[in-house]
Amino acid sequence: MAVLVFGHKNPDTDTIVSAIAVADLKNKLGVEAKAVAQGEVNPESAFVLDKFGLTAPEVVTSVAGQQCILVDHSDLAQSPDDLGDAEVVGVVDHHKLGDVTTSNPLEMWVWPVGCSCTVIKGMYDFYGIEIPKGIAGAMMCAILSDTVMFKSVTCTDQDKAAVEALAKIAGESDTMGLGMEMFKVKSAVEGTPMRDLVFRDYKDFDMSGNKVGIGQLEVVDLAILEPYKADLLAEIKAVKAEKGNHSVFLLLTDIMKEGSVMLIASDDGSVVDKAFGQSGDTEVWLDGVMSRKKQVVPNFEKAFA
Numbered sequence: 001m002a003v004l005v006f007g008h009k010n011p012d013t014d015t016i017v018s019a020i021a022v023a024d025l026k027n028k029l030g031v032e033a034k035a036v037a038q039g040e041v042n043p044e045s046a047f048v049l050d051k052f053g054l055t056a057p058e059v060v061t062s063v064a065g066q067q068c069i070l071v072d073h074s075d076l077a078q079s080p081d082d083l084g085d086a087e088v089v090g091v092v093d094h095h096k097l098g099d100v101t102t103s104n105p106l107e108m109w110v111w112p113v114g115c116s117c118t119v120i121k122g123m124y125d126f127y128g129i130e131i132p133k134g135i136a137g138a139m140m141c142a143i144l145s146d147t148v149m150f151k152s153v154t155c156t157d158q159d160k161a162a163v164e165a166l167a168k169i170a171g172e173s174d175t176m177g178l179g180m181e182m183f184k185v186k187s188a189v190e191g192t193p194m195r196d197l198v199f200r201d202y203k204d205f206d207m208s209g210n211k212v213g214i215g216q217l218e219v220v221d222l223a224i225l226e227p228y229k230a231d232l233l234a235e236i237k238a239v240k241a242e243k244g245n246h247s248v249f250l251l252l253t254d255i256m257k258e259g260s261v262m263l264i265a266s267d268d269g270s271v272v273d274k275a276f277g278q279s280g281d282t283e284v285w286l287d288g289v290m291s292r293k294k295q296v297v298p299n300f301e302k303a304f305a
């Protein structure tokens, strides 16, 4: 039976492309592996897959009894609900170590870089295996996406070097142009249900016993989202009530202005003040804040502690 390779819930481009790339590498190393995903691909990922002639992984939400490699996450909350009945044989990630545990030794590739695909570039190099052109192009896009075209504080020199090397393999000369094109696709919100926008890149966290949801929408210009702000706020309030969360926050990130408006639905809005030194009933502007992982989650974790 093939080892299943998959990323987190609400898959983003890194999660999708990492699963495809790790499955490719494993197959070339003689381990039968299959890329799957916990949901349909988002518009940005669809654009990237189409651009490089790749197909979206099959959607799989139950993994009981299977061998699994986790990419782009190591949190139980981000994994399939029955992961406990599966065997995790590998983790490839760039987040803080999560709460996944194993009963057997496993392979772990976890680096403090801006994107899982940067780690995977290192894995291909380690084994001396050539990256197929299409996969290289998609990995390059995943890194540009996760690092917001190198602007995110999570971006490292390794990410930049990986993009340069992958662009060569993919034969892409205008990487930043392609990145911008990708972010324009990502910015398109017209006709999309508010719920889909809230969940496009959404994660729940356990913060000192409080369930806190944080979503993020990245756009090339916040003006695109201005007409939808009231509806988005109403939607995160509804999501908070349905999930029984303490809070649901939605970051509206302007990648050109390099900052985020954060919409707030919370039982106790003072956590925002504690986390960022700024107060607002329904929203605050967080200048320079673009990374949920490095600039938002740690602040809230301290505020909730």
Ligand code: MN
Pocket: 008, 012, 014, 015, 072
């Ligand atoms: Mn991800």
Ligand code: MN
Pocket: 014, 015, 072, 094, 114, 115, 116, 146
């Ligand atoms: Mn990632």
